[in-house]
Amino acid sequence: RQPPLHSPAMWLAVVTCALAASAGESWVHRSAMTSLRGGFKTADDVSEDVLRSTFTCKEAGAEALAMCDAKVAEMGKTLDMGEPIPAFGEATSLAMEEAVAVFDSLLPKRMARDNTAAEMREELKVNVLSKMHVAFQQQLQVLKTKAIQMYQEAVATSDVNVQGMLTADQYFVREASASIPEGADWSFQSERQNLQTIMQTLEREWKKGVAAKIQAAQQMSTAMQYLQVQQAQLQQLQQQLYGGGAGKWNIGAAYRPPDTNINLSFNHQQGRTNIVASMVPDEQQSLLGPNGFTNGVGPANLGVSLNVNV
Numbered sequence: 001r002q003p004p005l006h007s008p009a010m011w012l013a014v015v016t017c018a019l020a021a022s023a024g025e026s027w028v029h030r031s032a033m034t035s036l037r038g039g040f041k042t043a044d045d046v047s048e049d050v051l052r053s054t055f056t057c058k059e060a061g062a063e064a065l066a067m068c069d070a071k072v073a074e075m076g077k078t079l080d081m082g083e084p085i086p087a088f089g090e091a092t093s094l095a096m097e098e099a100v101a102v103f104d105s106l107l108p109k110r111m112a113r114d115n116t117a118a119e120m121r122e123e124l125k126v127n128v129l130s131k132m133h134v135a136f137q138q139q140l141q142v143l144k145t146k147a148i149q150m151y152q153e154a155v156a157t158s159d160v161n162v163q164g165m166l167t168a169d170q171y172f173v174r175e176a177s178a179s180i181p182e183g184a185d186w187s188f189q190s191e192r193q194n195l196q197t198i199m200q201t202l203e204r205e206w207k208k209g210v211a212a213k214i215q216a217a218q219q220m221s222t223a224m225q226y227l228q229v230q231q232a233q234l235q236q237l238q239q240q241l242y243g244g245g246a247g248k249w250n251i252g253a254a255y256r257p258p259d260t261n262i263n264l265s266f267n268h269q270q271g272r273t274n275i276v277a278s279m280v281p282d283e284q285q286s287l288l289g290p291n292g293f294t295n296g297v298g299p300a301n302l303g304v305s306l307n308v309n310v
Contacts, residue, residue: 068127172195252266
């Protein structure tokens with residue numbers, strides 16, 4: 001005999017069955033989720049791993065770029081002193097390798113091989129090249145200044161400007177090419193054209209200076225010729241005034257009477273004779289004794305000079 005549906009016994013049986021069914025469903029759900037987590041990850045788990053990997057890669061990239069900034073600053077000090085960086089291209093490649101090595105060393109091993117790390121590694125290389133390109137532009141300015149100095153030195157020591165220009169251009173191209181790292185698309189053509197423009201301007205100024213020197217020399221030669229003509233005309237006037245040609249011989253003599261300060265001088269030059277009497281103290285009289293060196297006219301106190309033009 002079954003109990004009535006509205007009896008307490010029947011209600012107890014219904015509640016018991018419902019609880020059992022609910023407990024069985026929860027157990028089945030937990031079992032299924034456990035099986036899924038063992039072989040696969042949910043969307044929330046995957047998103048969390050990507051965010052964690054991205055954050056770690058960004059921290060490692062910032063550390064590597066900070067090291068690159070320090071290297072660029074060190075290069076800048078050398079360039080500011082006007083000295084180029086030897087083998088700048090190799091130095092840039094080495095800086096990139098060191099930055100990537102620092103980046104990889106800061107990542108966990110399981111994270112270093114995932115896609116996020118690979119993308120961040122390529123982004124790091126681009127950023128390193130961008131920072132080094134700033135130093136590359138400064139390197140080109142230093143090389144251009146050196147090339148101009150070479151050209152100016154060549155012009156100062158030689159009259160051939162073309163060779164000095166070629167030497168300076170070859171130096172710039174050689175050093176600028178060595179400053180480009182392998183695989184980079186950097187160029188120095190605009191700076192090379194600017195260098196050639198500067199050297200051409202200097203050459204024009206140099207030619208103007210040479211032309212001015214030649215003109216000054218020609219003017220000086222013309223002035224000398226004019227003076228020679230004037231001198232010839234003066235000689236002709238002298239011949240007309242004094243008659244005959246000017247003498248081809250010149251003679252001069254000087255005499256000091258003993259125990260006096262009187263000095264007599266005689267000079268005959270180009271047909272004209274001059275006699276000059278002057279009072280000149282004898283500063284050496286105390287060294288010649290009480291009566292001087294001699295009481296008469298002799299070779300010691302008579303000076304004679306003779307100049308004959310042949």
